[in-house]
Amino acid sequence: MKASVGFVALLFAVSVAANAATDYKVQNRFPIGGTDGWDYITVDSTARRLYVSHGVRVNVLNADTGAAVGTIEDTPGVHGIAIASSSNHGFTTNGKENMVSIFDATTLALIKKVEVGKGPDGIFYDAGTNRVFTNNHGAHNITALDGTSGDIVGTVEVAGDGEGVVMGKDGLVYVALEDKNELCGFDPKSLEVKRHIALDGIEAPTGLAVDAKNDRFFVGGHNKTMLVVNGLTGKKVASFPTGSGTDSAGFDDQARLVFISNGEGNITVIHQVSADKYVAEAPITTQASAKTMAFDPKTRKIFLPAATVVVTPGADATQKPKRSVTAGTFAVLVVGQD
Numbered sequence: 001m002k003a004s005v006g007f008v009a010l011l012f013a014v015s016v017a018a019n020a021a022t023d024y025k026v027q028n029r030f031p032i033g034g035t036d037g038w039d040y041i042t043v044d045s046t047a048r049r050l051y052v053s054h055g056v057r058v059n060v061l062n063a064d065t066g067a068a069v070g071t072i073e074d075t076p077g078v079h080g081i082a083i084a085s086s087s088n089h090g091f092t093t094n095g096k097e098n099m100v101s102i103f104d105a106t107t108l109a110l111i112k113k114v115e116v117g118k119g120p121d122g123i124f125y126d127a128g129t130n131r132v133f134t135n136n137h138g139a140h141n142i143t144a145l146d147g148t149s150g151d152i153v154g155t156v157e158v159a160g161d162g163e164g165v166v167m168g169k170d171g172l173v174y175v176a177l178e179d180k181n182e183l184c185g186f187d188p189k190s191l192e193v194k195r196h197i198a199l200d201g202i203e204a205p206t207g208l209a210v211d212a213k214n215d216r217f218f219v220g221g222h223n224k225t226m227l228v229v230n231g232l233t234g235k236k237v238a239s240f241p242t243g244s245g246t247d248s249a250g251f252d253d254q255a256r257l258v259f260i261s262n263g264e265g266n267i268t269v270i271h272q273v274s275a276d277k278y279v280a281e282a283p284i285t286t287q288a289s290a291k292t293m294a295f296d297p298k299t300r301k302i303f304l305p306a307a308t309v310v311v312t313p314g315a316d317a318t319q320k321p322k323r324s325v326t327a328g329t330f331a332v333l334v335v336g337q338d
Contacts, residue, residue: 024284028334030066032059035325038305040080043294051081070108075101080123082132084147091132093120102150114150116143124165129188135162154191158184164208169215176205197234202227207249207260214275220246220260238278242268250295263291302335
């Protein structure tokens with residue numbers, strides 16, 4: 001009798017999650033415009049601001065209305081944005097000049113620039129140590145900066161190109177190494193690498209989210225696959241297909257839903273029934289080019305930059321296709337539940 005009751009409860013939980021997942025859709029679009037490319041988007045859930053990387057600047061929007069707050073200029077090749085809440089400072093990775101811009105998160109005024117490793121890309125702020133970490137693709141390492149002064153405090157030798165970054169249950173910072181197909185865990189205080197977790201079945205991992213309570217990592221790769229990984233053992237718990245062009249991930253710890261954003265124009269949704277049981281739900285339709293996302297834990301909405309992108313084939317097989325953004329189409333999509 002107890003087994004039957006448990007089975008019915010499990011079916012009910014799965015049914016509720018499936019119905020909830022299908023309620024997600026694009027609810028709004030916050031227009032930005034321009035024809036520059038983009039990369040990461042960051043949401044400051046407390047201050048209610050969105051930071052959108054946009055070629056040579058960062059567009060800052062009101063996260064609730066989409067109204068323009070201002071811009072952070074002179075950030076050539078900007079990739080990521082991190083907000084150090086303790087000092088009210090913001091940090092951008094300027095990939096084309098190997099610099100980090102440090103700005104006042106209230107006024108958006110530039111405080112200073114700091115040279116870091118070659119090719120800074122993703123960026124992460126750890127409140128526990130008040131440190132900012134930049135993933136340097138050209139140098140294959142991570143630069144650590146003080147979140148208040150902006151001074152460099154050391155380097156993490158990960159020997160790889162970092163993408164998604166999260167804080168693990170064990171107090172280590174974990175970064176997905178795109179060129180190594182692994183998660184690398186390092187101590188944010190000593191800056192020593194402590195763990196390497198091989199991601200069997202994943203190629204070019206980029207999206208990374210975590211359920212810290214249950215010690216589970218959610219990793220999305222470029223081979224249309226995502227993994228659930230046990231953080232304690234490093235073993236695979238589950239694997240699911242995703243869309244193409246995966247770049248980011250998020251986890252809603254209230255709804256127990258994992259989100260993987262795919263550039264082909266959808267979000268893969270995986271329901272966490274328990275720490276070791278997962279069910280794939282219907283994907284959320286977004287827009288082609290909406291490859292990266294930011295999940296807002298306060299409103300439980302998802303923000304994704306996107307635009308109409310025209311691809312022109314190269315003159316011959318040796319030339320790469322040219323991609324151009326159609327003027328007036330760049331915007332932030334707002335995905336939520338009705």
